[in-house]
Amino acid sequence: MRILLQRVTQATVTISEQVTGSIGRGFVLLVGFNHTDTMVEVGWLAEKVYGLRLFSDAEGKMNLDLAAVSGEVLVVSQFTLYGDASKGRRPSFIDAARPETAIPLYEGLLEALRDLGMTVASGEFGADMQVSLVNDGPVTLMLERNAP
Numbered sequence: 001m002r003i004l005l006q007r008v009t010q011a012t013v014t015i016s017e018q019v020t021g022s023i024g025r026g027f028v029l030l031v032g033f034n035h036t037d038t039m040v041e042v043g044w045l046a047e048k049v050y051g052l053r054l055f056s057d058a059e060g061k062m063n064l065d066l067a068a069v070s071g072e073v074l075v076v077s078q079f080t081l082y083g084d085a086s087k088g089r090r091p092s093f094i095d096a097a098r099p100e101t102a103i104p105l106y107e108g109l110l111e112a113l114r115d116l117g118m119t120v121a122s123g124e125f126g127a128d129m130q131v132s133l134v135n136d137g138p139v140t141l142m143l144e145r146n147a148p
Helices: 039-051 099-115
Strands: 002-015 018-023 026-032 062-064 072-077 119-122 130-144
Touching: 002 039, 002 072, 018 072, 018 119, 026 130, 039 099, 039 130, 072 099, 072 130, 099 119
Parallel strands: 026 072, 072 119
Antiparallel strands: 002 018, 002 026, 002 130
């Protein structure tokens, strides 16, 4: 499972000209699943996101987590995180989970984040989405947890 996390001041996801998710200060999570991922990886990464101290304290140090700043999370499915462009010009997505595997994991991640007390907005799995965000910092991290 891969998450490209961006700290933002605001973000929205739009589908068919309708805003389906919107947040203020917080994290945008672009999430991709591998065919071997399980709810174990989902739970581990939800906890990781919840505890990351990426917001500045009064001294300007990244020392505060989402809860400390009343931050929100926007989660967007992104199978292209498993794109392999090492050969040729057209990426292969063979390592990305098929929808029957990825959808329950995606929904499980949304639930796990909410269970931790986070305010969560989302896109729609498999939809053609436009994501608009203001990256704060910029701060961007790649988080990854592979199934054993």
